[in-house]
Amino acid sequence: MQMPPVFPLFESASNIEEGNSIVNQYITQISIDTVPDAGLVYEHAAELLYEQKHNENSYKAYRSELTTFFHWCFDVAGQTPASLTRREVARYIDYCQHPPETLIGYFNVAQFKLDKASGERVPNHAWRPFVGKKALGKEQPYSLSENALKTKIAILSSFYSYLMSEDYCDRNPAQAWMNHSRFSSKKKYRVKMEEGSMLSFTELQWSYVIASVEQLAKEEPELHQRSLFLIKLIYFCYLRISEVGARAGYSPVMGQFKQDKQTGIWSFFIPLSKGGKRRSVAISKALLEGLVEYRRHLKLSDYPTQGDNHPLFIRHRAAGRGRDVGAINANLGIRQLREEIEKIIEHAAKSAENDGFYEDAKQMRGLTAHNIRHTGITHDININGRPLSHVQADAGHESIDTTSQYLHTSQIERHQSAQNKVLDHLQGIE
Secondary structure (H helix, E strand, O other), X not given: OOOOOOOOOOOOHHHOOOOOHHHHHHHHHHHHHOOOOHHHHHHHHHHHHHHOOOOXXXXXXXXXXXXXXXXXXXXXXXXXXXXOOHHHHHHHXXXXXXXXXXXXXXXXXXXXXXXXXXXXXXXXXXXXXXXXXXXXXXXXXXXXXXXXXXXXXXHHHHHHHHHHHOOOOOOOHHHHHHHOOOOOOOOOOOOOOOOOOOOOOOHHHHHHHHHHHXXXXXXXXXXXXXXXXXXXXXXXXXXXHXXXXXXXXXXXXXXXXXXXXXXXXXXXXXXXXXXXXXXEEEOOHHHHHHHHHHHHHOOOOOOOOOOOOOEOOEOOOOEOOOOOEOOOOOEOEXXXXXXXXXXXXXXXXXXXXXXXXXHHHHHHOOOOHHHHHHHHHHHHHHOOOOOHHHHHHHHOOOOHHHHHOOOOOOXXXXXXXXXXXXXXXXXXXX
């Protein structure tokens, strides 16, 4: 099968949910060979595209830009997008302004086509990531207009804003490039973080979430024992949804729960996360009890053993399409887990609303799985009193400054703590 010099990575809007087995294999190989978190950032990009699928023009623009950007990151620079700075973005822009001639096409073709022999959609060998122009039938030198360049950076900056909201990276190098470019004095493209991305559930709101999922797990255990453990795991271990959902190159299993032979303490091992890093998160007694309860529901032994490859969150029904078509005992992906949590939050919001907490219900409907991570961190620092350095390690924060952002002190608490301050701490000591 003849392949194009650059892989198209994202299907059309009508096929985005199905995925593509050839692309999945390619991303998995990139994850193994050069960019460990290629599967993670690819999944994030697919999620962003999925949100654009009802706007055809927007979808096509984002798909084109993200495909070209990933080609440069994976095939040219061999770097994860999380590590890029303004200088690397400048290199990327230069590459787009002067692409290799072999990557320039002069007519539009579909990125994927149907292979009659296999019946599967495959990359179109005639597709090229850059499209040049012809005049009177003659190919013209490739050029990127200023408007096209600004659109390119705007989309890339929007993508980085999305990655920051998902806690994948800490900076927006595309925005930094724009602010230092010749366009900065004319029009700065400012990308705002998604509202609520750093919010936590209040104690009242969180009590409704827990009460709701526990009630559902009791009433419909076959459906919601999984939901209960999913929320417990994200909350107690401050996990990102991408750390518990299946994606290209990563399929979480029970064997990631490990017990230290010397101390007997259990932890959850994350082999691949933000920026290609790995970490182990110590788990509480409450989460360990939740794990035992969940495994008993699945008719497994109380505790996982080394090499336990049972999927962490299995499907209730066989997949109808995609890479796990026909499989029941396959891990749920990021989108499915996110939708499951959204249903739990909506159920909790309705309960709060029925009790007269209308404003809380409204706020809850704006929160997501990612806010559960923030809630776990906030509660551990401000209620449970865990040391910042311990929370930093478990959360996977690069800097203690990031963890410190979760310190919340009310005005009343500050006033009360100031009442007994003294000038000389030794005064009165005999």
